[in-house]
Amino acid sequence: MVAFASVADRAAIEAHTPWPPADFPATSWQMVQRAADQFGARRGVTFQLLSDPRARAETLTWSQVRDKVGQTANLLRSLGVSEGDTVALLLPNCTEMVLSYFAAQTAGIVCPINPLLEPEQIASILRETGAKVLVTLKSMPSSDVAQKAALALVLAPEVETVLEVDLARYLPFFKRIIAGFMRPKLDVQHQAKVVDFTRAIAAQPVDPVFEVGTHDRVASYFHTGGTTGLPKVAQQRFSGITYNAWVGAHVLFTERDVMMCPLPLFHVFGSVVVLGMATASGAELVLPTPAGYRGKGVFDNFWKLIARYRATFLITVPTAISALMQRPVDADISSLKLAISGSAALPVELYKRFEDAAGLTICEGYGMTEATCLVAVNPPNGPKKIGSVGIAVPHTKIRVIDPVTQFPCAVGEVGEICVQSPGVFPGHTYTEDARNADLFYPGADGQPLWLRTGDLGKLDADGYIFITGRSKDLIIRGGHNIDPAEIEEALAAHPEVAFVGAVGQPDPHAGELPCAYVELVRDATITPTELTAFARKHIAERAAVPRHIEVLDELPKTAVGKIFKPALRKLAIQRVLDEAFKHAGLAATVALVEEDRKRGLVTYIARGDGFDEDAFRALMGRYALVWDWAPAS
Numbered sequence: 001m002v003a004f005a006s007v008a009d010r011a012a013i014e015a016h017t018p019w020p021p022a023d024f025p026a027t028s029w030q031m032v033q034r035a036a037d038q039f040g041a042r043r044g045v046t047f048q049l050l051s052d053p054r055a056r057a058e059t060l061t062w063s064q065v066r067d068k069v070g071q072t073a074n075l076l077r078s079l080g081v082s083e084g085d086t087v088a089l090l091l092p093n094c095t096e097m098v099l100s101y102f103a104a105q106t107a108g109i110v111c112p113i114n115p116l117l118e119p120e121q122i123a124s125i126l127r128e129t130g131a132k133v134l135v136t137l138k139s140m141p142s143s144d145v146a147q148k149a150a151l152a153l154v155l156a157p158e159v160e161t162v163l164e165v166d167l168a169r170y171l172p173f174f175k176r177i178i179a180g181f182m183r184p185k186l187d188v189q190h191q192a193k194v195v196d197f198t199r200a201i202a203a204q205p206v207d208p209v210f211e212v213g214t215h216d217r218v219a220s221y222f223h224t225g226g227t228t229g230l231p232k233v234a235q236q237r238f239s240g241i242t243y244n245a246w247v248g249a250h251v252l253f254t255e256r257d258v259m260m261c262p263l264p265l266f267h268v269f270g271s272v273v274v275l276g277m278a279t280a281s282g283a284e285l286v287l288p289t290p291a292g293y294r295g296k297g298v299f300d301n302f303w304k305l306i307a308r309y310r311a312t313f314l315i316t317v318p319t320a321i322s323a324l325m326q327r328p329v330d331a332d333i334s335s336l337k338l339a340i341s342g343s344a345a346l347p348v349e350l351y352k353r354f355e356d357a358a359g360l361t362i363c364e365g366y367g368m369t370e371a372t373c374l375v376a377v378n379p380p381n382g383p384k385k386i387g388s389v390g391i392a393v394p395h396t397k398i399r400v401i402d403p404v405t406q407f408p409c410a411v412g413e414v415g416e417i418c419v420q421s422p423g424v425f426p427g428h429t430y431t432e433d434a435r436n437a438d439l440f441y442p443g444a445d446g447q448p449l450w451l452r453t454g455d456l457g458k459l460d461a462d463g464y465i466f467i468t469g470r471s472k473d474l475i476i477r478g479g480h481n482i483d484p485a486e487i488e489e490a491l492a493a494h495p496e497v498a499f500v501g502a503v504g505q506p507d508p509h510a511g512e513l514p515c516a517y518v519e520l521v522r523d524a525t526i527t528p529t530e531l532t533a534f535a536r537k538h539i540a541e542r543a544a545v546p547r548h549i550e551v552l553d554e555l556p557k558t559a560v561g562k563i564f565k566p567a568l569r570k571l572a573i574q575r576v577l578d579e580a581f582k583h584a585g586l587a588a589t590v591a592l593v594e595e596d597r598k599r600g601l602v603t604y605i606a607r608g609d610g611f612d613e614d615a616f617r618a619l620m621g622r623y624a625l626v627w628d629w630a631p632a633s
C-alpha cells in the first residue's frame with residue numbers, strides 16, 4: 001500500500017506504476033485466483049442472514065471463495081454459457097451473490113439486477129442483455145424476489161435456466177424446516193428449467209474445466225436507474241473492473257482490513273468497488289443481511305455488528321449515515337479507521353455530526369456506473385475537504401468542460417465534469433449504440449474520449465472536485481436513481497394533464513425526493529390529491545411516486561417547447577426550504593435561487609426580525625445546497 005494524500009502523490013503513483021500494471025490480474029478470475037494464492041487461509045467473505053450480532057454467520061476463506069467460484073463457473077459453462085452470453089443475477093446480498101458475480105464473468109458476462117425493480121423492468125433488462133441463465137432466490141417467506149423473477153421470466157421466455165438460491169439454508173435447523181413449510185407458492189408458471197444452486201455447484205470440480213480467457217472483454221452489464229420500461233444498460237470491461245480493484249489494493253486496503261458493506265452488490269459501488277477491492281487486497285468483506293442497510297434491525301444492531309467483526313472500514317451512503325445518527329453508538333467501534341461514503345452528496349452537518357458521534361473521519365468519493373465506478377475520492381491519507389468529492393484517483397483524469405464552448409473551464413468555474421480513465425469505455429458505454437452518440441467529447445484525434453458525466457461541478461486549485469448540480473435528468477433518492485420520465489409518462493396519461501415536469505426536491509434524509517409540476521388542459525379541475533392517487537396507481541416503482549405534486553398555470557418551457565427543468569428545480573428548492581424554515585420557526589425566507597458561474601445553483605436567504613443564525617446554520621447543514629445571504633438582508 002502506498003500513500004495517497006495529494007495530487008503530487010497521485011502523479012508519483014502514476015509514474016511508478018503505469019496502467020495496466022505488469023503484476024496485477026487482468027481478469028476477475030485471475031483476481032480470485034490471486035486472492036486464494038496469497039491469502040488463501042484468511043477470512044474472505046462473511047454473510048449473516050439476520051441482523052442480530054450473535055446470529056449465525058457463514059465465512060468463506062479466500063481459498064473457499066476461489067474453489068466455489070470455479071465450481072459455479074463450471075456449472076454455468078455446462079449450461080451453455082460462453083464468453084458472449086449473459087448470466088443475470090436477481091439476488092440480494094448473500095454468499096451466492098458473490099460466487100455467481102465472479103463465476104458469471106469467468107464463464108460469460110454478469111448482469112446484476114436490482115431486486116426492487118418491478119417484473120416488467122426486470123424482464124426488459126433480461127431481454128435487452130439476451131440473458132441465458134438467471135440466478136435468483138427460491139421462494140421464501142417474507143421475500144417477493146422469487147415471485148418477481150417468475151413474472152419476469154414469463155415476459156422474457158428466452159432465459160433457458162433458473163438457478164435457485166435457497167436462503168433458508170442459512171437458518172438454524174428448526175427455522176429452516178418451518179421456512180420450508182411456509183414457502184409461498186408462485187402464481188405463474190414459466191418455461192425455464194429450474195436447478196438448485198447449492199446442489200448443482202457441489203457436483204462440479206473446483207478448477208475450471210474450460211480454458212479461461214485472459215484477454216480484455218466486456219465482462220458485466222450494470223443497469224442504471226432502470227426505472228422506466230427501457231433501462232439503460234452500461235457495459236464494463238475486465239480492464240475497468242480490475243482497475244477499480246487495483247486502486248483500493250494500492251492505496252487503501254490490506255489483508256488485515258475488514259470491510260463492513262451493507263450496500264447492495266447489484267450496484268457497482270458494492271460489487272466492482274467494495275467486493276473488487278476486498279478480493280484484490282485480501283481484506284475480509286462482511287455482508288450483514290440480504291438487504292444490507294434496508295435489512296430488519298440492521299441500523300439498531302449496526303455498531304454491535306462493527307464490534308463483532310472488528311471492522312476497520314465502514315462503507316456507507318448519506319441516507320444510511322443519517323439513519324445511524326438517530327441511534328447512539330452503543331458498542332466498541334475502536335477498530336474502525338475510516339468511513340467511505342459515495343452515491344450522493346453528503347450534507348455538511350451530517351458529516352460533522354457523524355465525525356463527532358463516531359469519532360471517525362468520512363472519506364467522500366464519487367463514481368458512476370458509466371465509468372465502471374470510481375472517479376474521485378478525498379485522499380485517505382491527506383486533507384479531506386468537506387463538500388468536495390475529493391481528487392481524481394490514480395490514472396483517472398477529470399476535466400471540467402464548458403458545455404457551450406466545449407473548452408475546459410478555468411479553476412473555480414462551473415462546467416460539466418468529464419472523465420477519462422481505464423474504467424471508461426469510449427464510444428461504447430451503453431449496450432445501445434444510439435445512447436453513446438452524445439456521451440463523449442472527442443480527443444485530439446476526433447474520437448470519443450471524455451465521458452460526459454452529466455454532473456456539474458468545478459475544480460479548485462488543489463485539484464479537488466466540487467459537484468454543484470446536475471445537467472442530466474435524474475432524481476437520486478437515497479443513492480437510488482429514478483428516471484423522471486417514468487413519473488412524467490404516468491401522469492401525462494391522465495386526460496386532464498397537459499404537461500408534466502418531474503425533478504428532485506432537496507430532502508435532509510434522502511438527499512432528493514421526486515416531485516412533479518403539472519400543467520392542466522383547459523377547464524380541467526383535477527386536484528393535486530387526485531393526481532397523487534393517480535400517480536400511486538400508475539407508477540410501478542414505489543420510490544418514484546412523487547412526494548409533492550403541484551399544479552402551475554403554465555410550466556416553464558424552452559424556446560423549442562421543452563419543459564425547462566432548472567426553473568422547476570429552483571421552485572422546488574424554494575418551496576422545501578421555506579416550509580422547513582416555517583416548521584422550525586425561523587425568521588428566514590428564500591429570496592432567490594440562481595445559477596452562479598463559479599458556485600453552481602445558489603440559494604439566497606433573506607433574514608427577518610429575530611433571526612436565529614445558529615439554528616439556521618444547523619438546519620441548512622442538513623441539505624447539500626450552496627447558499628448565501630440575499631444582498632439586502
Ligand code: AMP
Nearest residue numbers: 342343344345365366367368369389455
Ligand atoms: P450511479 O451510476 O448509480 O452510481 O450514479 C452515478 C451518479 O451519482 C453520479 O453521476 C452523480 O450524479 C451521483 N453521485 C455519485 N457520488 C456522488 C457524490 N459523492 N456526491 C454527489 N453525487 C454523487
